[in-house]
Amino acid sequence: MTTLPKILFLLLAMTLGVSANERPVDCVDPLIDTHLSRWFYFNSASRPFGMVNLSPDTQTKGSWKSGYLYGDTHIRCFSHVHAWQLAGIPVMPITGEMTGHQGMDTYQSEYSHDDEVVKPGYHKVMLKDYGITAELTSTPRIGFHRYTFPDAEEAYVLFDVGALLAHGPMVDAQVRKVSDHEIEGMSMMKRTGRRRKETAIYFVASFSEPIQGFGGWNATEVEGEGKDPKISKTPVHGVTEIKGANSGAYAKVPAGKTLLMKVAISYVSTENARMNLAAELAHWDFDATVKESSNEWNQMLSRIEVQGGTDDQRRKFYTDLWRAMLGRRIVSDVDGSYMDMTGDDPVARKVAPGPDGKPAFNMHNFDAWWGSHWSLNVLWPLLCPEVYSDFCNTSLEMYENGGRIPRGPSGGNYTSVMIGDSSAPALTSAWQKGIRTFDGEKALEGLVKNTGPQGGRYIGGYAVESNPNAWKEYEEKGYISRANSLPGGHGKAVSSLTMYNAYHDWCIAEMAKSLGKDDVFDTFIMKVGNYKNVIWPEKKCAWVRMPDGAWKDGFKPVDSVFEQDGFCEASAAMTTFFVPHDPQGLAEVCGGTAALADLLDGYFKASEPKNFTIGSHGRFHAETFVDYTNQDSTGMAHVFNRIGYPWLTQKWVRKVQELNYAGCDPYHGYNGDEDQGQMGAVSALMALGLFQFDGGSGRNSSFDLTAPIFDKVTIRLSEKYYQGKTVSIVVKNNQPDNVYIQSAAWNGMPWNACLMPFDSFIQGGLLELELGPQPNKQWGVTSN
Incomplete structure (x- = not known):
């Protein structure tokens, strides 16, 4: 390329906002919003949905404000x-005196961001106290370390596998020297209030250089309980095995x-x-593994390519996509083995092979589906439908084993995260979008079972038992009153649960119709309007019913509390708009579409000064009308689209995107609980100009x-699901x-609707949009 064409090419690239050599993976910034991390939030040396997420920890106590904090x-x-409720296998390279028995407070090392490189699949940092350059990468199930040690009298790698980590202490641990190049062991995580069973992680560590000495430490005295016990540990030398809490x-x-050093893990066994x-990982080529990881991420991210925008907009967008493929991790081995923890005792099982002889799917660990109908359920079919299929099959495998479709499994355990039956929109959305590589009839059977008196729907957050009285009241009255709270977390959120039930019943009805199960459809379609029973027409707001049908005293649309009585991490005002399946019906209850649009527009105006956020997780979710840092608000701006005011959806989506999600540094980005890709997915969808208010669970x-x-x-x-269009x-x-x-065209023909059928979209084509600074109130108000 001669000089002049080269200059013109670079000028064109700058005009388009695209670097000449920019790849999607190169845009990802793992450090965005890492100043206040959750344990599972930060990722560096990890593959898409990988079992291993190898990264530095600057805080090791608690599920919140832990992991890597910038x-x-x-x-x-x-x-x-x-991972969600899982942690394990901490290691640390050191030089000088062996201080492992003195704990992390002693052997931790200072570091600087000036000496740090963080990319998808790679982390490099200098441990300043030891002069060690540490580099990390991974395969799906293996952490790969490269430590460059300085000249020193002694060097060690510590395996503090019995240390307290994140959610709690380890109740047992074991490390054994197998040979001069290999050690193996396990950590047994203590049960938590959310993950109700002790859960083991096994590992094998292989070294490129011979092990010159092996030993460890045992606890000799433990004082106190909880997350900060006082433990005395005694070093032990010249042994081949160390074990015990x-x-x-x-x-x-x-x-x-x-x-x-290669550290492979399994939830089944050291074998x-x-x-x-x-x-x-049969080889020792670290750089090749870094490149493989980068290429795998790039291949996934390149499924959605964007051009134009600013550098920060592209950086944030691809970070959003990247986040949507993290957190909800694989828990099965390469042969499909996994631990079934749904019963009284752990059972090792294996996923059946597919036509190619490999496991038909991967088993996954994940936080609740709660809220995913407005995030992952919409994005994943475009980005990674094959993984979405794995999640559906994971749910059905657990149903087969334990008799219940999970709300959010942790290491094979039921955890009953949040409330409701959020697996219903997750499974039905996949089915309606042509992701039918799971047993639809079994899924419907399990979803229907979940709605029964002993089903998962009526188990409160992190609880074990259901409240059959809540089921009975809902079936008889069409709402759950304050008298029938559920056991467990968010148990008082009875009006939220009534709203959720109505939507989830609609999802089940729609799937039943798709499967030709008219009897099931007829049963559940009769319940989809039950949300109206907790909408107070005079107040145009959701509220709480008493057993006699009266409204609970003390009405407030918002309040300065974590969650209002009757509502789940939300205010009554924002819960009012949880009607993904029937916004027109909500408008009827609230005085018509104009009255509802005016009310909602006012809520957005009132929330704009705080950027539609309440700040970090743990603040008062109920103090505002619109909260885009948490799940139950994330569809609110799109209500306007469904009631005839699409220009207001266009206005407020862009406002939310710019004020809440556009941050691109370690102190901004999501402004709350990113929650394993959910807020990343919402942000990405807003940037693309695509959403699905009904969560994609409808037949049309x-x-x-x-x-x-x-x-x-x-x-x-996807080639497999959508013919590669x-x-x-x-x-x-x-x-x-x-x-x-201002106007739109689809494949050269005028498109005058603010909605596009999913079935038309996946046929492929060209959507052209012309924009302007003022709303065109004639566009989008009719159907095509």
Whole structure:
């Protein structure tokens, strides 16, 4: 390329806002909003949905404000598991005196962001106290370490596998030297209030250099309980095995050299960890593994390509997509083995093989589906439908084993996260979108069972037992009164549960109709209007019923509390709009579409000064009308689309996107609980100008259209599920103030609706949008 064409090419790239060599993976910034992390939030050395998430920990106590926090100055360890209610296998390289028995407060090391490189699949940092350069990467089930040690008298790798980590202490631990190049062991996590059974993680660690010495430490005295006990530990040398609660081990390694270490894990056994090691990482080429990880991430992220926008907009968008493929991790081994923890005792099982002889799907661990109908359920079919299928099959495998479709499984355990029956929209949305590589009839059977008196629907947050009286009242009256709270967390959120039930019943009815089960459809379609029983027409707001049908005293649409009595992490005002299946029906109760639009527009205006947020998780969710930092608000701006005011959806979606989700540094980005990809998915969908207010669970589901922030979007749909079709969205007159759609065309023909049927979208084509600074109130108010 001669000089002049090269210059013109670079100028064109700058005009488009696209770097000449920019790949989607290169746009991802793992450090965004890491100043106040949850244990599972930060990711660096991890593959998409990988079992291993190897990363530094600056805080190791608690589920919140733990893991990697950007503002901290010391690294306590590198641990391999950062998942929903799971943690394990912390290691730390050191030089000088062996201080493992003195604990992380002693052997932690100062570090600086100036000496740090963080990318998807790779983390590099200098441990300043030891002069060690530590580099981390991974395969799905293996953490791969490269430590460059300085010249020193002694060098060690500590395996503090019995240490307290995140959600609680380890009740047992074991490390055994197998050979001069290999050790193996396990950690047994104590049960928590959410994960009700002790859960083991097994590992095998392989070293590139010979182990020169092995030993460890045992606890000799433990004072106190909880998350900060006082433990005295005694070092033990010249042994081949260390075991017991609060124990750990060290491997003495050559100083002044570069050490490679592979740590494979399994939830089944050390033998399976060794099998994972042989299958996934037979070589010692660290740099090649970093490249493989980067390429895998890039392949996934490239399924949605954007052009234009600012550098920060592209950086945030691809970070959002990346986050949507984290957190909800694989828990089965390469041969499909996994631990079934649904019964009284753990049972090792294996996923049946598919036609290629490999496991038909991966088993996954995940936080609740709660809220995913407005986030992951919409994005995943575009981004990773094959993984969505795995999640559906995981749910049915657990149903087969334990008799209940899970709300949010942890390591094979039932956890009953939040309240409601959020697996209903998750499974039905996949089915309606053509992801039918799971047993639909079994899914429907399990979903119907969940709605019964002993079903998962009536188990409160993290509880075990249901409240059959709540079921009875709902079936008889069409609402749950304050008298029939559920056991467990959010048990008083009876009006939220009534709202959820109505939507979830609609999801079940729609799936039943798709499967030709008219009797099931007839039963559940009769309940989909039950949300109206907790909408107070005179107040135009959801509220709480008493057993006699009277409204509870003390009405307030918002209140300065974590969650209002009767509502789940929300205010009464925002819960009013939880009607994904029937916004028109809500309008009828609240005085018509104009009255509802005016009310909701006022809520957004009132919430704008606080950027539609309440701040970090743990603040008062109920203090505001609109809260885009938590799940139950994330569909509110799209209500306007469904009641004839699409220009207001366009206005407020862009406002929320810019004020709440556009942050692109360690102190901003999500402004709350990102929750394993959910807020990343909402942010990405807003940037694309796509959404599904009904969560995609309807037989005739549609995308809600708004203005993308990019000049062009290219979505490459799955070959397996959507014949590899491509959808392109081209935006004309795209300027920061031009947020309103003036006109649209689909495959060259005028498109006058603010909705596009999903079935039309997946046929592929070109959507052209022309934008302007003022609303065109004639566009989008009719159907095509």
